[in-house]
Amino acid sequence: MTKTITFNDLRKIKDRLPEGSMRKISEELNLNVETVRNYFGGTNYREGKSIGVHVEQGPNGGVVELDDTTILDCAYRILGEC
Template sequence: MERKMTFNELRKIKDSLPDGSIKKMAQEFDVTEETVRNYFGGANYTNGAAVGIHMEPGPNGGIVLIDDTKILDRAKQIIEAEAV
């Protein structure tokens, strides 16, 4: 499922993740930690893969179009579980 959001919204989700979440998601999705970081706007393609996000310039850091939301959805689940 495709989703649009601002880059700032995407970074806020990443910044809200508890310690160890990037590693946990990397293990769950069988990707490198850098690949998960790239999903949230990182750009380390030496140690991580491209992840199907497309950025367009604009306000609030620009618009991000996410092709596959499974990492985003999992990140939101982790954040919600921490809030309980």
């Protein structure tokens, strides 16, 4: 399922996550932790991959289209547990 969100909103979600959440998500989904960080706007493509995140420049940091919301869904679940 695809989802469109502003880049700033995606970063706000990441910033609200408790410490260790990137690692928790990466372990749960069997992904490199840098890949999860890249999903939220990181740029370490030497260690991690880009997975289905497309950014179009514009207001509020631009628009991000997510091809797969699995990582975002994990983040929402973690925020619900806080």
